[in-house]
Amino acid sequence: MSADPLITVRNLRKTYTVSERPPGVGAALRSLIRRQSREIHAVDGISFDVAPGEIIGFLGPNGAGKTTTLKMLAGLLHPTGGDARVLGFQPWRREKEYLRRMTLVMGQRNQLVWDIPVIDSFELNRAIYQIPDGQYAATVALLTDLLELDPLLHKPVRNLSLGERMKCEIAGALLHQPQVLFLDEPTIGLDVTMQRRIRGFLAEYNRRTNATILLTSHYMADVEALCKRVVVIHHGTLLYDGDLAGLAARFSPFKTVEVEVPKGAGADWSQFGEVIARTDGMVSLRIPKGETAAVTGRLLAQFDVADLTVQDPPIEDVIEQVFQEKLRIEE
């Protein structure tokens, strides 16, 4: 990986000043005269690099600072401090040359015009981005093919289902062939099949165009399927930056051991570790990482084991654990 990073973020910070007031009419009236305000450090010194063609997932609970970071990189917010470069541009200067090479998709919001057919909304973006005729036709054809848009293009947006609309939103955001994609929860609210569709499309699009993708999502499945690398943000700081497997290794002090034993082989399983699940002939145990070797040795020696697997716990559990641990420390 000798390529220069496409995105560099250095010590990026964003502080909001929010006004607050205690409940009640009296307090509301007083706040008309004197506002009480408080500073919130939404992003508090984050640094990372992204290489060209990478797909990177932002993880973190609500309010962690994921969206704020994404918005600064998309040029929508000015940072309070620090610096960032995307494609060599400082995003918040919003130079046209930069805007022409990036795109933004927000799962919760639509940009397509509600009352007119999808293809006519595309035409609007074509005029705004000044896409040449040939390129436009080719891109629409490609996206129609990959996202199966054919039956949707000539329907008014208001007649589309949520998932269909999202497919069209994504296509509309890619007409100008951006090199960097900022996706804020692109699969939110969609059913599992549609989520998988969109995931598949993003992976394929990345493979074909080598576009760089930054995405936030609540669904671990999105991240697991798409992102080799994740950035975990919590309370505005960077908790972890690396591959998914490493996340489990680093944050989960446990392994899951599944043992298949002959039916009826009873024992006091809790002497080996915490029993997570148990059926006749199958036991799942949670075992501290350091004791894994010893415990599996004992299991193999004592029972007529048909099968035994050692796994990292599901990534979703690890993440949840990370945030809970972090909260406990802070409290």
Place this chain on the structure above:
Amino acid sequence: MRRLEADVHLWQIFRSYLRVGLLTEMEYRINFWINLIQSLLSAAVALGALAVVFGQTDNLGGWTPAEMIALLGVYYIIGALIRVIIRPSMTQFMEDVRKGTLDFTLVKPADAQWLISVQKVEIWQLMDLVIGIGLLGLALQRMGERVGLQQAFIFGVTLLAGGLIVYSFWLILSTFAFWFVRVDNIQVIFTSLYEAGRWPITIYPGWLRMMLTFLVPVAFATTVPAQAFTGRLEPGLMLGALALAAFMLIVARLFWRYGLRAYSGASA
């Protein structure tokens, strides 16, 4: 050359929004008839009011019936500009601020002020333009005069200036949305003040005249172009109108940029 390309780009964007507007209105064709009836009714009522007034007197603050019809025509033409483009676009802009969809506009490689200013076009409201032009024709016929080339030019310039002044004023009001989010009511206030523009500014008492000239420049939007049309514009007022239009455009632009900076937290 780059300047020209940029202008072509702006025009292409406007044309695309025009197209979207047309397509949208085609989805709701009944609106065409509603707007037609509404516009005709309101013009009939306005003309009726004029008839009542001129049944009592043949001169209203120095304006003859024919000149008053010309004023009404200008009132409808500027009103059409407001209803076709300015008001729908600015309303959409405020909604975008409230819903957060303004972000989509801000990541587009085109001037954001231009995008929000032309983003919604309500084509059927063009009926008011037709009525306005019709009223001007009626006024001409009543005046029994021909409009010379110079007079037509002055009228065109003052009308353009009037349109730009109204636009700038509306943009300034809308920009407050960056801080207060809900400012729809401001639009209602402007709409009712604009109503005052259907009568010549000279009939109002001094304080109101000052207000309608300088605070809310309705006078420049209707009275001045109407004076130009009827050939009674004081020389120099055309330049005054142009200067005010340029000044307000600049102020509106600066204020818009200031608001945008506050919105993205650059000035915080």
